Amino acid sequence: MKTRSLLLLIVFLGSLMPFSSVSAADHPQRDFDDSLSLLYASRAILINEEDLSATSSTPGLMVPPDPSIRADARDTALSNLIQATKDQRNALDASCNQLKNIYAASGKTCERQVLVSYCDTQRDKLNTRLGYLHSLRGDQRKVLTRLWHSVKRSSENLWHAVGPVGRRLLRRVGPEVAEIVLSGGTLSGGVLRKIVYKEARSVGKGELERLLTRGVEKFLVSQAALAQAAGVVDCTAEKMEEARQQVAGDVGEPEIQSQPDGKTSCEPNWWNTAYWEQNILPELQASDKRCGSFGNYQGCLSERALEGDCPEEAVANCASVYDQILSTSSGKIVKIVDDQLQSHDNDNHFDITFSMNGGPVSGSVLIDFQTDYGDGDYCRVIVAKTITGSFDPGTCTLTGTAEAIQTHEESRNDICWGEPYERIENWTMVIRNGVLSSGDGLVSGGVTYGIK
C-alpha cells in the first residue's frame, strides 16, 4: 500500500515537470493565424500601456517583485490578450468583408466559398478563445484559485531571490517591456523615442489589416489551386476537406497513380485555339485578370499540353504564370513616372498613380518645349496638367479631368501662336493586355505603358 502511494506521489511529481510533446515538436502545425496571433499579442502588450514617457522616468526595473503587483500583472496580461483577440477578430471581419466584395465582383465563386467558410471558422475560433480568456480572468475571483496563485507566487519569489543570475521577473510587464524596446534597457541622452504604431493607432491598425488580407488572399489562391487540382467545383468546407484528403492521399496511394506515367488520362491533342477561346479565355475575361495580358499563360498551357499534361494538370502547372497576370484584386498600386515623354521634344514629364483595385487616380503632365525661329527669336511653351479621375476595374478604364494651364515665353511679341489658357479637359485611358494607353486627351499622340 505504502509502495503504491509512493509510486503515485512520484508520478504526480513527475507530472509537474515541464515535458514537451515530442510528436508536436516533430510535426508542428504552423498555421497562418497562429503566427498572426503572436503579432497581435506582442502589439497588445505595448500598445495598451499608459504614456511610455512615464516608464522612462520610473527607474528601478530590477526592484524585487511585489506580490500584489504581480497579481495585477497577470490581470493586465489577460486583459492584453483579450484585447489582442478582439483586435484580431475586428481585423478579420474588415478583411473578410473587403475580400468578399472583391471576389463577388470578380466572379471567383470557389475563392469566395473558401473565404466564407474560412472567415466563419476563424471567427468561431477567436470567439472561443475570448470565452476562455474571460473565464480565466473571472476564475481569479474564486477563493481557492486566489490561494493557489498566492502559494505559487510566494514560491516564485523565493526562486527569484535564489534563482539563476541573468533572469529576473518583470513586475509590470508593459512598461518594462517598453523600456527594453525603446532603448535597450537604458534611455540615453534624454531623447524620448516613440513607437510609430503606438503613437499613430490608425497607421498600426492599417498595417495589421493589410497583413491579414494578404495572408488570406494567399491562402485563397492556394485553396483554389487545390480545388482545381482535385477537380472540385463546389468549394464548400466539406468539399474542400475532401479535396485536401484526396490530394494528400494522392501522394501515398499507389492505386491513384495507376497510369504508367502517374498522370490522369484525357483526350490526346486536347489543346487547340478553340479550346483556349471556349474554355479559358471567357473565364479570364470574366475574372479579375481581365485587364491583364494572357499571352504567357496561353503559351504555358500550350507547352504543358505538348508535354502531355491533361487540362487540370496544365492549369495547375501554370498556376504561377496565372498568378503573374495583372489582377484587379491584387491591391497593387500602379505608379508610372516617365521623364522622357515624347511631345515636341523628348524630355517632358508624365506620371500617374492608381490602385488596381479601383478608385481615385492622380497624376500630372508637364510639357516644356522651345521652338527657335532664327535671329534669336524663340517661343517656349509650357503646358502643365493636373490629372484627377478614377479607375473602374470592371471595364479596365480610367477616366477623369485634367486642369490644364498653358503659358508662353517668347523673345518678342507675336512669336508664339495662340493664347495662354487655363481650362478643364476630359481624358480617358484604358488598360488592355496589361498595357495602359491613352488617346490624344492627355498628351498629343497619346501614351502607352506596360504594367507589370
Add this chain to the structure above:
Amino acid sequence: MVRAKNPSKDTKGKRGWLVFGISCGVILFIILILLVIYLVIGWQSFQDAPGLVSNAGSDILVVEEYELDQDQMDAYIKYGYPEAFRILFYDEMLTDGSVEPVRLEVWTYYSQGVELTFINGKSSGEDLIDDPQLGDVISPPYYPEQFNAYISLDEVITAAGLDEYAVVPLEKEYLEGSEVYFGPQLSFGMKDGELRMVEVMGMTE
C-alpha cells in the same frame, strides 16, 4: 528489597517511542514532500513568468541568413532598407499534397509613404500609406534577411545580436506553447520552440 521489573510497561514505553519516532518521520517526510512540491511549482512558475534575461548567451555562433529574391533586392535599390518590417512564417498545403513554408513579409517605409508585401520573396503588393509625421524615423538595427523561418531562440539571439531581452509566455488558452520576446526596437514570437513572427518596429524621436 528488590522490585521485579514490569516487562509489559517496558515494552509499552519502547513501542511508544517507536510510534512517536515513526510519526515524526512520516510528518517530516510529508513536510519534505510538500516542500519539494512547493519548490517545483514555484520553479515552473518562475520559468513561465514574464522575465528579463540579461547577458543572453547563445551557443550558436553563426546563423544562415535568408537569401533575398530579386524583387526584394530591387526594393532595396529603389527604397533602401525598410524603416519597419513584419514577417510571418507558416505552412500551406500545395496542390500535390506537400506542405510549403510561407514567408509573408511586409516592409514599411514611413518617410516615403510606401508599404511593400512579399510572399516567399516575390512582390505581391505595394500600398501607399500615410506618413505618421511623428518626427524623424530611426533606422532600425535589423534587416529582414537576418531572420529565417522556424529557427530556435538561440539562433534568433545570435542572428539579432541580442544581449538582453524580455520574454512574455502567453496563456495556453491564447496560444499553447508560445511566447513573445522583446528586444531593442524588436519583438518576435516563438511557438513550439520555432520562430513564427518577427516585427521590427518603426520608431521616431
